[in-house]
Amino acid sequence: MRKFFRTVFLVDLLKGLRVTFRYQHPKHICTEQYPAQRPRIGERYRGAPRLNTNPETGETLCIACNLCALACPENLIVVGSERNEQTRRKELTTFTYDTSRCMFCGLCEDACPVDALELTQDFEIATYSREGQIWDRQMLEEGPKPTPYEC
């Protein structure tokens, strides 16, 4: 009898609907309005790579040791260096980073002994061409410049 009553009056379905209607209040909205509202990004987020420079002198921190290129599973980092005859030290000339093949595993960042190479919180690194995904030294030092969204 009880079962018959429950079947006829759709008790099981109404129970489910109660949950649905409990979440109708606007305070339960959890959608992020992305371009207008910036997402919260973790402090350790592994995003666009950056080659750090000394903020005072503007010189690169990279010592051209090539450890990041060796650590990379995809071999996408190419470090160019030449030996300075006066100081007898290696100096960085070019640095190429192919973000189109990068999987942002962070192994290069871990390998860097001087914290020069870093994966930053920038995540807007889409480009219109494949060539644009191969970053040279200048791009790595300045970071990506996404077009800001007008709203």
Add this chain to the structure above:
Amino acid sequence: MAEATFLDSTELVLNMGPQHPSPHGVRRVILKLDGEKVLGADCVIGYLHRGVEKIGENRTYQQFTPYVDRMDYVAAVSNGLGYCLAVEKLLNIEAPPRAQAVRVILTELNRIASHLVWLGTHALDIGALTPVFYCFREREEVLTVFENYCGARLTTHAFRIGGLQYELYDGFEEQVKAFCDMFLAKVDEYEELLTGNRIWIGRLKGVGILTAEECKAYGVTGPLLRAAGVKWDIRKAQPYSGYDQYEFDIPTGENGDTFDRYKVRLEEMRQSVRIIRQAVDRIPEGPIMGKVPKVIKPPVGEAYVSIEAPKGELGYFVVSDGSPQPYRVRVRPPSFINLQAVDKMVRGGLVADVVAVIGTIDIVLGEVDR
């Protein structure tokens, strides 16, 4: 004598996929049908083959760690744990206790995330549109923990051989505890939405039955095996990463049908919360990285380690020839082996049940094809 027409034939061969929304990936099922009735099914896989095992032979041991995340991308942390444990066994080292506790917390969180994806999409396949939004909302909380901890949400690369790379961030314990407190009520909500629902019961009860003997014969593991009534969980049977310190139950079903698997997975999420609560309360102090050489060159030999991934028994077999690169990496993916039972499960059922059966196995095609 009249010519034979297509009306005379009673059997119809139908390709389901590769572009079909139900398998959550690319995979073809060739169905042999008699009207609505399924006479047999044959799975064609390989559409997502990336040669991960071969890539492993050309990378050093550390370099291969990010690739294992990309096999079962829904449960990347479990994959990373399995591979790291296998190489650690090869090197004959063990992660420090602190690292082990953190590993347990993160893998259990990942089990919850994986089961939430399964629950949402499985319900979506059956026709219940609501749960998927709620499931993904809660999964977001787990992914935030991952993002704060290691910097990535899906393909986490959270563990390294010998321990962990990252120290816990400030407020990790509080965030995980808050998630645990919030989550149990949400599981009850999913139950409220689905368990009593007559359509849900009608679609799942008695569909895709796999008995315990059949499960063992096919090598099926994970929730499918437990739903058939076998109390088998690698976490209990061969404890790894300190799972023997935690108290939890192995949920089992009785009938081995799709509905039982649903119940088992929901209960597993509750048990995961139980493990996380115990683990968070006693994370030991100490180092997070064991003594691992910069260039890993394990002695000649081989190691097999299997862990309880969300989808079943996930095994890693690593062979070393003494060089910095593995000689062979073989993965025993749970989805691939569970998928073999599809034919057995759908035979004699209806076409609509095929979708339910594929959903209940919880396959990830990245893992099936590797």
